Amino acid sequence: MADAVRIRNLRKTFRLGFIPRSREILRGIDVSVDEGQIFGYLGPNGAGKTTTIKCLLDLIHPDAGTIEILGRPASSPRSRAALGFLPENPYFYDYLTAREFLAFTADLFGLGREAKTERIARLLKLVGLERAADLPLRKYSRGMLQRAGLAQALINDPRLVVLDEPLGGMDPLGRKEIRDIIVRFKDEGRTVFFTSHILQDIEMICDRVAIIVGGRIVKEGGLRDLVSEKVLFTEVTVAGLPPQAFAGLGESVSAQGDRVLLKVYDESRVDEVVGLVHDRKGRLLSLSPRTETLEDIFVDTVTRA
Amino acid sequence: MKIGAIAGITFKEAQRDRILYLLFGFAAVGIIASRVLAVLTVGDRIKIIKDVGLASIALFGVLMAILIGTGLVYKEIDKKTIYTLLAKPLHRAEFILGKYLGLALTLLVMTAAMTVIFLAIVYAHTLKIESGLLVAVAYVFVELLLITAVAILFSSFSTPILSSLFALAFYLIGHLSWGLEAIIKKMGPGAGRTAVRGLYAVLPDLENFNFRTEVVHNLPIPPAIYLSSLLYGVCYTAFILGLAVLIFQRRDFV
Amino acid sequence: MKTPFFQRASARRGSATTLVLLLLLPAFLAGIVGLKAATDRVVRAKLPGSSIIYVPSGKLLKYSTFGFRSLAADLIYLWAIQYFSTPTIDDRFDHLDHVFAIINELDPRYQDPYEIGALIAVQDAHDVRTAFTILDRGAANNPDQWIYPFEAGHVALMTLKDYPLAERYFERCMKIPGAPAFVERLRANAIFKKGDLKTSWETWLDIYDKAPDERTKKIASNHLYNVKAAIDRTALEEAAAKFRERFGRFPDDLEALVRAGLVPRVPKDFDGRDYFYNPATGRVRTAISPWRR
Numbered sequence: 131m132a133d134a135v136r137i138r139n140l141r142k143t144f145r146l147g148f149i150p151r152s153r154e155i156l157r158g159i160d161v162s163v164d165e166g167q168i169f170g171y172l173g174p175n176g177a178g179k180t181t182t183i184k185c186l187l188d189l190i191h192p193d194a195g196t197i198e199i200l201g202r203p204a205s206s207p208r209s210r211a212a213l214g215f216l217p218e219n220p221y222f223y224d225y226l227t228a229r230e231f232l233a234f235t236a237d238l239f240g241l242g243r244e245a246k247t248e249r250i251a252r253l254l255k256l257v258g259l260e261r262a263a264d265l266p267l268r269k270y271s272r273g274m275l276q277r278a279g280l281a282q283a284l285i286n287d288p289r290l291v292v293l294d295e296p297l298g299g300m301d302p303l304g305r306k307e308i309r310d311i312i313v314r315f316k317d318e319g320r321t322v323f324f325t326s327h328i329l330q331d332i333e334m335i336c337d338r339v340a341i342i343v344g345g346r347i348v349k350e351g352g353l354r355d356l357v358s359e360k361v362l363f364t365e366v367t368v369a370g371l372p373p374q375a376f377a378g379l380g381e382s383v384s385a386q387g388d389r390v391l392l393k394v395y396d397e398s399r400v401d402e403v404v405g406l407v408h409d410r411k412g413r414l415l416s417l418s419p420r421t422e423t424l425e426d427i428f429v430d431t432v433t434r435a
Numbered sequence: 436m437k438i439g440a441i442a443g444i445t446f447k448e449a450q451r452d453r454i455l456y457l458l459f460g461f462a463a464v465g466i467i468a469s470r471v472l473a474v475l476t477v478g479d480r481i482k483i484i485k486d487v488g489l490a491s492i493a494l495f496g497v498l499m500a501i502l503i504g505t506g507l508v509y510k511e512i513d514k515k516t517i518y519t520l521l522a523k524p525l526h527r528a529e530f531i532l533g534k535y536l537g538l539a540l541t542l543l544v545m546t547a548a549m550t551v552i553f554l555a556i557v558y559a560h561t562l563k564i565e566s567g568l569l570v571a572v573a574y575v576f577v578e579l580l581l582i583t584a585v586a587i588l589f590s591s592f593s594t595p596i597l598s599s600l601f602a603l604a605f606y607l608i609g610h611l612s613w614g615l616e617a618i619i620k621k622m623g624p625g626a627g628r629t630a631v632r633g634l635y636a637v638l639p640d641l642e643n644f645n646f647r648t649e650v651v652h653n654l655p656i657p658p659a660i661y662l663s664s665l666l667y668g669v670c671y672t673a674f675i676l677g678l679a680v681l682i683f684q685r686r687d688f689v
Numbered sequence: 690m691k692t693p694f695f696q697r698a699s700a701r702r703g704s705a706t707t708l709v710l711l712l713l714l715p716a717f718l719a720g721i722v723g724l725k726a727a728t729d730r731v732v733r734a735k736l737p738g739s740s741i742i743y744v745p746s747g748k749l750l751k752y753s754t755f756g757f758r759s760l761a762a763d764l765i766y767l768w769a770i771q772y773f774s775t776p777t778i779d780d781r782f783d784h785l786d787h788v789f790a791i792i793n794e795l796d797p798r799y800q801d802p803y804e805i806g807a808l809i810a811v812q813d814a815h816d817v818r819t820a821f822t823i824l825d826r827g828a829a830n831n832p833d834q835w836i837y838p839f840e841a842g843h844v845a846l847m848t849l850k851d852y853p854l855a856e857r858y859f860e861r862c863m864k865i866p867g868a869p870a871f872v873e874r875l876r877a878n879a880i881f882k883k884g885d886l887k888t889s890w891e892t893w894l895d896i897y898d899k900a901p902d903e904r905t906k907k908i909a910s911n912h913l914y915n916v917k918a919a920i921d922r923t924a925l926e927e928a929a930a931k932f933r934e935r936f937g938r939f940p941d942d943l944e945a946l947v948r949a950g951l952v953p954r955v956p957k958d959f960d961g962r963d964y965f966y967n968p969a970t971g972r973v974r975t976a977i978s979p980w981r982r
Contacts, residue, residue: 144689187522189688207524215522221515223444225451237440238523282519292522475767477981478801479904483763490760610755641756648759652798 133198134290134321135163140185140195142178155181157345159195163323163338165289168316170332170353171325173342174432179325180218182342183294186323187215200289211239214283218294220275224268228259228278231267232285239286253281273304280311291315293324297331309335333357333424341428343435349427356427361419364400366392371412376403389415437525438533445507445537454502455545458495462549465491466556481560482651488553489571489647496546496579497606503541504586505598507534508683517688528680531587535676538583546576567650570661577668578644582606584675591683609641643667741765742784747794754795762796769802773809774978782814786822793826803827803837804908808980811844812915820844828861836908838862839872843912846879847889855879871895890916914959915979921956921964922973928952929971939971 140159143152155178163169173179184190185197188204202209222231229250236246254260257277262270270278276296283291296312297305305328313335315322326332332339333353340350349356373385376392384391394400400417407414449455469487473480508531511517520530550572554564585605589598615635622628643664649656744750754761769788773781789806792799803823810820821841828837842858845851859876862868871892878888893916897909925943928951932940940946943955943966957963962976 144687184688187518189518189521191685191687207526209524210522211524213522215519217515217518217522219515221518223448223516225448226444234440234444235519235523237443238437238520238525240437279519472767475770476763476801477770477805478907482799482801483767486760486763490757493756607755611752614752645756647756648796648798651759654798 133162134165134167134200135161135169135186135323136196136198137161137182137186138196140182140197141193142181142185142190143193155345156185156192159342159345159347161340161347161350163321165321166316166319167337168312168322168335169324170336170339171323171342172327172329172332172339172428173325177342178345179342180294183292183325186292187213212286212289214286214288214291216276216279216283216291216293216296218298220279222267222275222278222282225266227264227266228254228270228281229263231278232281235282235285241286249285249287253284256284257281272299273301276300276304276308280308288320290321290323293322295325295327297326297328305331329424329428339424341431343432346435348435349431353424357424358422361397361421362395362426364394364397364417364419366394366400366403366417367415368392368407369413369415371407371410375410375412376406438529438536441520441530441533442536442540445534446540449503449507449538449541452503452506455499455541458499458502459545459548462491462495463552465495466549466553470556470560481557484557484560485568485651486647488556489568489575489651492546492549492553492572493575493578493647495549496542496575497582499545500538500542500579500582501586501599501602501606504538504583505590505595505602507538508587508590509593509595509598512688521688527684531591531676531680531683535584535587538587539580542579542583543576546572546579565650567653570656571646571650574644574646574664577665578641581639581641581644581668581672581675584672584679588675588679588682591679592686605639606641609639610645612638612640613642639671640667741768741788741791744791747791750791750795758795759799762792762799762802765795766792766799766802770805773813774981782809782816785810785814785816786819789823790826793823793830797830800827800831800834800904803831804840805980807840807844808911811848812979817844817848833865833867835862835865835868835872836905838865839868842875842879843889843892846875847886852879869896869899886916886920890920910959911979911982914975914982917956917959918964918975918979921958924952925956925964925966925973926971929966929973933971939968941968942966943973 137159140156141154142156143154145152159178159182161171161182171179171182181190185192186199186204187210188207191205197204199209200212223234226234232250232253233246236250241249254263257280259274259277259281262274267275267278280296283293293312296308300308309331312322312324316337336353338350338352339356340347342348368390369388371390373390376390392403394403404414404417406412466488469484469491472487473483476483511520517530521527550569553572554568557568558564582602582605586598586602589601593601612635615631615638619628619631619635622631643660646656648654750761751758765788769792772778772788773785775781785806789802792802792806803826806823807820807827810816810823821844824837824841824844827834828841831837838858838861842855842862845855845858849855856876856879859872859879863872863876875888875892890913893909893912897906897913900906900909925946928946929939931951932946932949935949940949943964946952947954955963958975960977960982964973965976966973
């Protein structure tokens with residue numbers, strides 16, 4: 131499978147301030163994104179996620195290393211001909227309407243007039259901005275700007291879509307919509323590379339993730355490979371019995387009002403607990419096995435690095 | 436064409452800047468007030484009208500070029516609209532040239548409008564449209580094109596206030612550099628004089644575009660200077676824009 | 690129930706401020722108007738902008754005008770006109786040449802200032818040397834203009850009665866292409882030491898009639914005005930002196946001279962205006978400064 135993005139040994143040091151002080155932001159990043167994948171790029175704040183993306187887009191010039199986008203070096207403008215980008219907080223010309231802005235974007239790709247009108251109409255419909263298409267962008271809410279940004283990222287029918295924190299600051303419904311759109315990208319054969327803090331969403335849609343900490347990739351791999359199916363513990367919620375009833379089991383017990391929460395670490399003892407509840411005429415409210423999540427891995431990785 | 440697209444939105448953006456209309460208003464007032472001022476003179480009234488009119492167009496044109504030009508690139512960087520822009524398959528040079536073209540177009544419209552008012556006032560007095568006045572205005576415009584390039588150069592790496600000061604300094608130096616000739620004549624041969632000579636050759640000489648005095652006095656202008664001044668302006672503008680592209684090319688947008 | 694009270698109280702306070710302001714603001718406005726009128730009435734020795742006098746030279750000013758030299762010349766000239774026609778500034782003629790030198794340096798081809806500067810020098814400042822300086826500068830900067838050596842020669846002939854000087858100027862004038870034919874005649878007059886009002890009047894009338902453009906016509910008309918004023922003034926003042934010899938006092942008005950048969954009628958100036966007559970001193974002067982017509 132061809133590489134949509136190939137980053138090798140990317141290094142960048144910033145010299146900031148009047149008396150220049152160096153800060154090494156990227157210390158040798160290696161990332162490969164196959165075509166047709168959804169790739170999640172995670173890391174704590176300041177780890178270098180946005181810097182990596184800016185290097186991808188030739189907004190920042192690397193000190194060392196190579197970056198290839200769809201086979202072309204990132205330093206060449208042609209590498210971005212099949213690329214669509216949505217920045218973290220959408221910044222657009224606020225005196226233009228969405229339609230005018232999309233038309234301008236289309237001009238930058240050199241689209242012909244027919245393709246332009248057809249695509250603008252289709253994209254406005256796709257992101258749900260048909261009715262607001264002729265309002266100036268400064269009148270848009272955050273969510274609407276996000277959608278306009280998505281439309282502009284798709285105007286050239288890109289093979290690679292790069293999104294910087296696309297889910298940030300959105301309500302749960304909005305996040306679901308974006309997730310669905312990203313999955314649809316994959317169905318359409320596009321490659322998606324995005325950064326996010328919201329690990330549950332990454333877990334839901336990504337094929338592969340990389341975790342960057344302190345300018346280095348500390349973990350990388352397929353999501354299913356990183357996150358095992360192992361059960362960490364089982365949460366049991368019981369009503370109608372006092373906590374003391376479970377004291378002898380040696381498991382973690384806590385009470386909340388008239389409910390008792392149990393964390394059963396040993397899988398084989400779950401049946402024992404259920405039997406106990408049944409015998410004592412208690413009510414079993416819930417029983418949920420808790421598997422290792424991406425969040426667990428993330429926190430573990432970051433604290434260890 | 437991509438440069439055209441950027442020029443188009445720059446033109447739209449510049450039109451929204453209130454400073455443009457404020458300065459245009461001042462210029463219009465200045466040109467019309469020249470008529471009132473002329474009443475105070477003893478002797479040739481039309482000279483005052485022509486002098487004030489041409490000076491207004493020149494002065495407010497320069498202010499427009501500087502005040503709007505120095506904000507153009509900076510605003511894009513500051514408001515981060517440049518991220519989505521440069522994420523397109525666009526050379527950074529195309530961006531700079533597009534911005535320049537958009538502003539040049541804006542200034543063309545403004546200069547034309549001021550000139551119309553000016554010629555109207557002169558016509559009201561002399562019942563003539565003198566081609567000399569058009570020549571003077573045309574070369575004022577060439578000067579404006581150069582100043583615009585300077586404004587954009589500074590805007591690509593500096594804040595609007597500093598850029599305005601630098602661009603203003605360029606303008607002032609441009610109108611003072613002719614004085615170096617007198618200094619060179621007074622100096623004895625040596626390293627000092629060579630240095631000043633070098634400076635004199637390289638520093639901008641904006642007086643090359645100043646035909647206002649000759650036109651007002653109907654003095655003859657040697658035809659050779661039309662071409663050489665125009666080419667000088669084009670060449671210097673190209674040089675400044677080239678510098679701007681060079682600096683902008685190497686920039687990291689942190 | 691406290692809230693309405695507080696609201697009313699603050700509203701009251703708010704309206705108190707408004708009330709006070711409504712009284713104060715018109716008072717301030719009246720003060721502004723009144724004080725401006727009072728300040729205007731105070732006679733000031735210098736006109737605003739007189740710091741021009743302290744600029745060392747026009748060369749310096751050339752460097753600080755950044756391409757607006759013509760305009761600067763215009764504005765300084767406009768200022769100079771106001772300045773030199775303000776009678777309350779006693780020492781205004783001390784810097785006559787300096788100011789006009791600056792104007793000339795800024796715009797050497799601006800013709801009006803040479804003319805008017807020389808005219809002010811001769812008529813108001815009675816400073817013939819400055820007139821020559823200005824006219825010489827005009828001739829040096831504008832070698833194609835015959836009017837400057839002509840006027841200089843005229844001043845030499847009429848005012849200074851320096852006939853050799855006049856002859857030299859007229860000679861120089863004759864050499865400039867476009868100089869009128871009568872300059873030859875004037876040169877001849879100078880040689881024969883004839884500098885009188887009659888010749889002057891004839892000369893300028895000739896120029897006025899044959900003037901090829903408005904500017905020359907205007908210059909000629911100014912000079913005609915001055916010559917007529919000189920002739921009339923001399924005649925009237927001589928008549929007034931004779932009146933005093935006869936009747937022991939100056940006449941109350943100029944008509945008295947006619948009634949006494951000393952003059953055939955009361956002349957008017959070149960523009961048809963009356964002359965001013967001062968019965969206390971018996972002196973006559975023009976109603977308007979000749980170079981401001």
